[in-house]
Structures are given as structure tokens and as C-alpha cells.
């Protein structure tokens with residue numbers, strides 16, 4: 001009975017996908033794609049830097065432009081997802097941090113700050129359809145949304161300490177906004193990657209579903225739950241709740257870039273990043 005119901009919705013969704021989605025051309029950069037469902041007003045923002053949606057400067061700039069366009073168009077919701085079938089996002093593109101060009105390194109971190117501020121503080125309701133692995137920066141993006149739906153058998157978490165990296169304060173605040181403090185602290189210090197089941201159990205994600213289509217439907221349902229809520233009151237409430245986290249970064253943006261640049265340039269950090277990149281490449285062979 002339940003699967004018949006789900007199938008019914010699936011059919012509905014693929015019909016919607018075919019008939020109702022139009023691209024938001026201004027927001028569709030090379031590395032992101034935005035489609036708006038004309039019936040519901042919900043925008044699907046798809047990261048499309050394959051194979052792993054590594055967050056490099058170009059993808060971050062496209063993401064920011066897309067989020068801003070979705071806001072300008074007063075969409076009813078923003079669903080963040082991936083064009084890959086197995087990876088939501090591999091997090092920050094480590095090649096941006098390894099033997100970096102110093103000016104680009106600053107722009108890169110600045111772009112990440114801006115994407116986080118835009119997504120975490122978005123006036124449009126946000127949800128993530130996590131259709132693949134979501135380590136580190138990938139987890140940051142998903143956790144910045146208000147609702148998360150994940151597919152089974154993937155992993156998600158802030159694994160920075162496992163890489164010998166310290167997650168910045170605003171990564172940690174984002175996590176703490178989602179998880180009970182003690183669980184957040186344990187996971188952050190361990191650099192824990194949660195399986196989909198574990199993520200559901202601790203509340204890092206809100207629902208598990210079998211397919212991306214179902215994930216999109218669940219995210220749409222989340223937005224529909226606001227149908228009787230005043231949108232301005234909704235946004236102001238969200239803004240108040242997230243105000244301190246955002247203000248902290250806004251006040252320290254320049255210092256935060258400096259901290260990042262100085263941290264990344266340390267010889268020991270460069271060495272670790274080099275080894276890590278090598279290990280990823282070896283694994284791929």
C-alpha cells in the first residue's frame with residue numbers, strides 16, 4: 001500500500017519534472033543548474049561539477065549567483081542537490097588549498113563565506129536532497145539548509161579533524177544548529193562521518209528515502225508545511241534564530257580569511273594536504 005502510494009507520487013513527480021520545470025536562465029551557470037517548478041514555485045539548485053562536486057572557486061561563485069537569483073525570484077523554496085548519482089559534494093576542492101596562488105586562495109575562502117551567509121541566511125526556505133556522500137564542505141552546505149532528506153548507504157559529516165584540519169567556528173555553529181550540543185561536540189572532535197542511518201538517528205538528517213525523486217518530493221512537502229505561515233514572520237523568525245552565528249562571521253570576515261590563509265600556508269598543513277590528495281588519487285587508480 002505504502003509503495004503504491006510512493007509510486008503514485010513518483011509518477012506525479014516525473015510528470016512534474018517533464019511538464020512544469022523551467023530553467024532559471026540567469027542563475028544557470030556552467031557548474032550549477034536551477035530549475036523552477038512553475039506549479040509550486042520551488043527551485044531545484046543542482047551542483048554539476050562532476051565527478052565529485054569539489055567546491056572550487058568557480059563552483060562557489062556559481063552557487064552564490066544561483067542562490068541570489070532564487071531569492072530575487074521570490075521562489076517558494078530552494079532544494080539543493082547534486083547531478084551525480086553517488087556524491088552530493090566532496091567538500092572543498094583540496095587543489096584550491098594545495099600549493100595555492102595566494103590571491104586566489106583569499107578569493108576562494110571569501111566565496112565560501114559568501115555562499116554560507118547566503119544559504120544559511122536565505123529568506124527562501126531551504127532543503128537539501130542529499131543524493132550521495134557529503135563530507136566536510138558538502139555537509140556544511142547541507143546543514144546550512146533548514147531540512148535534509150538523504151538516500152541510504154552514504155556518509156555525511158564534518159571530518160576535518162581526521163584530515164588534520166580545524167573546522168572554522170561557523171562550520172561548527174552550523175552543525176550545532178542542527179545537532180544536540182553534546183553529539184555535535186563528539187562528532188566534531190572525532191571528525192565523524194555518519195552513515196545515512198546514523199545521521200537519521202542523531203537528527204543530522206530529517207528523513208531517509210530510496211530515490212532522488214522521493215527526496216525532492218519530501219523537500220517540497222516540507223515547504224508545503226509553511227502554507228499557512230506568514231512568509232515574512234517565518235523569515236524574521238529564522239533570521240533571529242541564526243543571527244548570532246551570522247553576525248559572528250560578518251564581524252570577523254577579514255580576520256577569518258587571514259586565519260584561513262595563514263593556516264593553509266603552514267608547511268605541515270601543506271604536507272598533509274599533499275599526502276591526502278595523493279591518497280585520493282591512488283584510491284582512484
Ligand SMILES: CCCCC/C=C\CCC/C=C/CC(=O)SCCNC(=O)CCNC(=O)[C@H](O)C(C)(C)COP(=O)(O)OP(=O)(O)OC[C@H]1O[C@@H](n2cnc3c(N)ncnc32)[C@H](O)[C@@H]1OP(=O)(O)O
Nearest residue numbers: 054090091092093094095133135136137260263280281284
Ligand atoms: C584555528 C583556525 C583555523 C582556521 C582554519 C581554516 C581553515 C581550514 C578548514 C578547511 C576546511 C575544509 C573543509 C573541506 O571540505 S576539506 C575536503 C574534505 N573532503 C574530503 O575529505 C572528501 C575526499 N573525497 C572522498 O572521500 C571521496 O573522493 C568521495 C567524495 C567519497 C568520492 O569517492 P569516489 O566516488 O570513490 O571518488 P574518488 O575518490 O575516486 O574521487 C574522484 C576524483 O575526485 C578527486 N577528489 C575527491 N575529493 C576531492 C576533494 N575534496 N578535492 C579535490 N579532489 C577530490 C579524487 O582525487 C579523484 O581524482 P582523480 O580522478 O584525478 O584521481
